Amino acid sequence: MYKTEVRGPLILGDKNYHQISSDIIAPINKPVPLWWKVAFGISNLALLFGVIAIYQTVAVGIGTWGVNNSVSWAWEIINFVWWIGIGHAGTAFSIFLLVLRQKWRTSINRAAEAMTVVAVLCAAIFPALHMGRVWLAFYIFPYPNTRGPLWVNFNSPLIWDFIAISAYLLISASFWYFGMVPDFATIRDRTTSKIKKAVYGFFAFGWVGTTREWLRFEALAYVLGGIAAVLVVSVHSIVATDFAVSVIPGWHTTVFPPYFVVGAIFSGFAMVMTLMIIIRKMYKFQDYVTDNHLNAIAKILIFISLIMGTAYATEAFIAWYSGNPYEIFTFFRNRATGDYAPEYWIMIVCNALVPQLFWFKKVRRNLTAAFIISIIINIGMWFERYNIIITSLAKDFLPSSWVTYSPTWVEVGVFAGTLGLFGTGVLLFFKFIPMMAISELKGVLKVTSYNTHDKKHISHE
Amino acid sequence: MNKHFVVGVFDEEAQLMAAVNETQKKGFQIQEIYSPYPVYEAIEAMGRKTRFTTAAFLYGLFGALGVLAFMYYTAVIDWPINYGGKPTNAFPSFLVVTIVITILVVTLASLFTFSVRAKIFPGKSFVLPDVRSTDDKFVMVFNNPDNKNDFEALARILKDEGAVEVYEKNIEPEN
Numbered sequence: 001m002y003k004t005e006v007r008g009p010l011i012l013g014d015k016n017y018h019q020i021s022s023d024i025i026a027p028i029n030k031p032v033p034l035w036w037k038v039a040f041g042i043s044n045l046a047l048l049f050g051v052i053a054i055y056q057t058v059a060v061g062i063g064t065w066g067v068n069n070s071v072s073w074a075w076e077i078i079n080f081v082w083w084i085g086i087g088h089a090g091t092a093f094s095i096f097l098l099v100l101r102q103k104w105r106t107s108i109n110r111a112a113e114a115m116t117v118v119a120v121l122c123a124a125i126f127p128a129l130h131m132g133r134v135w136l137a138f139y140i141f142p143y144p145n146t147r148g149p150l151w152v153n154f155n156s157p158l159i160w161d162f163i164a165i166s167a168y169l170l171i172s173a174s175f176w177y178f179g180m181v182p183d184f185a186t187i188r189d190r191t192t193s194k195i196k197k198a199v200y201g202f203f204a205f206g207w208v209g210t211t212r213e214w215l216r217f218e219a220l221a222y223v224l225g226g227i228a229a230v231l232v233v234s235v236h237s238i239v240a241t242d243f244a245v246s247v248i249p250g251w252h253t254t255v256f257p258p259y260f261v262v263g264a265i266f267s268g269f270a271m272v273m274t275l276m277i278i279i280r281k282m283y284k285f286q287d288y289v290t291d292n293h294l295n296a297i298a299k300i301l302i303f304i305s306l307i308m309g310t311a312y313a314t315e316a317f318i319a320w321y322s323g324n325p326y327e328i329f330t331f332f333r334n335r336a337t338g339d340y341a342p343e344y345w346i347m348i349v350c351n352a353l354v355p356q357l358f359w360f361k362k363v364r365r366n367l368t369a370a371f372i373i374s375i376i377i378n379i380g381m382w383f384e385r386y387n388i389i390i391t392s393l394a395k396d397f398l399p400s401s402w403v404t405y406s407p408t409w410v411e412v413g414v415f416a417g418t419l420g421l422f423g424t425g426v427l428l429f430f431k432f433i434p435m436m437a438i439s440e441l442k443g444v445l446k447v448t449s450y451n452t453h454d455k456k457h458i459s460h461e
Numbered sequence: 462m463n464k465h466f467v468v469g470v471f472d473e474e475a476q477l478m479a480a481v482n483e484t485q486k487k488g489f490q491i492q493e494i495y496s497p498y499p500v501y502e503a504i505e506a507m508g509r510k511t512r513f514t515t516a517a518f519l520y521g522l523f524g525a526l527g528v529l530a531f532m533y534y535t536a537v538i539d540w541p542i543n544y545g546g547k548p549t550n551a552f553p554s555f556l557v558v559t560i561v562i563t564i565l566v567v568t569l570a571s572l573f574t575f576s577v578r579a580k581i582f583p584g585k586s587f588v589l590p591d592v593r594s595t596d597d598k599f600v601m602v603f604n605n606p607d608n609k610n611d612f613e614a615l616a617r618i619l620k621d622e623g624a625v626e627v628y629e630k631n632i633e634p635e636n
Contacts, residue, residue: 154551215509217579228568
């Protein structure tokens with residue numbers, strides 16, 4: 001009974017170690033395909049639009065945005081939270097599955113971590129610009145300065161946020177990088193090109209794969225995995241406190257930190273699914289990203305979607321149960337039935353209802369359907385942040401301060417620019433970095449998720 | 462100073478481990494094992510140990526105390542700010558920054574420790590006895606015994622256990 005095949009073989013196609021290296025390194029040695037060039041061109045155009053918009057913001061000021069006295073946080077903070085959420089999943093995926101010894105992570109973790117690093121970079125642009133004078137952004141560092149020294153206020157969630165995101169970026173980038181060192185060594189030792197040998201050789205840091213190196217490599221992975229798991233939970237909890245410690249109706253709720261963490265993992269896993277389907281289709285990696293891998297992600301998405309639905313219901317219930325007229329107004333008059341009803345119901349449908357289609361095996365196994373649902377989830381998550389930020393600010397306690405908000409082209413431009421940056425980053429990753437952890441794939445080649453204990457020589461966990 | 466080594470090349474992890482056990486039983490000193498992915502039994506057989514987790518714990522402990530001390534210094538001693546009459550030593554709200562910075566300290570210090578102890582750093586000159594070991598081969602390296610008979614005995618054991626190649630090689634030792 002315990003030998004039920006849960007996920008089946010992790011790598012199909014009867015590969016050997018040499019084939020794994022060849023398969024994963026192949027895109028680095030081949031010239032880039034046409035779709036890559038087209039996608040890269042589009043991403044660069046979007047990025048250019050973003051650069052123009054950022055130039056406008058910095059040169060003229062925040063007045064070029066649609067924000068006003070009531071809606072003082074808007075498009076930028078929506079996008080910031082959205083990107084951080086996406087950036088969450090890479091490390092969440094990689095680390096929770098590492099800590100839980102889930103071997104199916106091996107073909108996905110590298111791409112998920114790459115996604116994290118790029119998404120967090122995209123996210124960091126928004127609060128920096130939102131400071132208004134971005135050239136003085138370094139004031140936020142607690143350093144001995146000539147202004148007193150006047151230190152930052154360590155009780156402010158905005159400081160927590162800055163510290164958490166900087167730490168998160170550094171930690172996920174280094175976790176990602178050190179995972180790649182053995183793979184760079186593999187490329188170094190296999191390539192015939194002198195330039196590649198020199199470049200990848202440099203980045204391989206002299207890795208040769210002795211027992212001395214592997215032992216410490218594994219120890220490092222587990223230490224970082226263990227503590228970064230705490231970080232993953234804390235970073236988005238801190239983002240949630242940006243809202244939850246205020247007194248604005250719709251923000252001032254205790255459910256926010258866990259609700260944000262789950263939402264972040266939700267959008268990030270959806271983005272992982274989008275990316276893995278692209279990788280599988282475009283690079284024909286169906287032996288590595290098997291139906292079982294996508295199946296597992298889809299099942300996690302169902303579960304998280306249920307939690308999201310519960311969180312939405314809880315918020316509404318507590319608003320009603322509290323009897324607080326402002327809360328009741330925000331949740332029932334403003335969001336569910338008022339001016340912002342379309343956005344509210346898009347959020348509910350995209351996040352709580354559509355992912356439930358994954359209960360059907362047919363939908364889980366259908367790549368096109370899975371791809372579309374994964375995109376819908378990220379649209380839904382964008383609208384969730386829209387709901388939280390815009391509706392609460394646009395109509396708070398005093399009807400005299402009620403306003404409407406719409407973004408200007410500059411705000412749209414910055415967002416488009418980050419989408420372009422994300423696309424550019426991910427495409428460069430496809431081209432120059434092994435998309436899957438080659439050494440880890442070799443470690444699980446002869447292991448499946450169900451027969452680990454039968455195997456005499458347990459390989460790489 | 463170049464040294465003479467015997468290199469045994471294997472296709473499979475299981476064959477490698479059989480050879481490791483057999484040669485160790487016969488008293489041969491294995492210099493090092495190179496593998497494309499971590500082979501835990503080989504690490505154990507080589508007697509490799511690490512105190513990485515202890516080090517990480519200590520980094521975390523010092524990191525946490527250091528951050529708390531720094532925040533106490535800035536917020537209480539150096540420039541106390543009265544915001545809403547709350548205590549300047551706002552310990553519970555300092556915990557958030559403490560957790561995050563502790564994690565950062567542990568990560569950076571662990572990476573540094575890894576770099577030092579595993580000797581992995583940019584620009585390192587390295588010795589790779591058989592270039593295929595980062596791809597698909599498991600490679601054992603022995604100090605070449607002075608006695609010719611011993612070499613033949615060693616080569617025979619390796620071959621018996623499934624080595625695809627056994628050869629002698631001059632290698633510049635790492636340190």
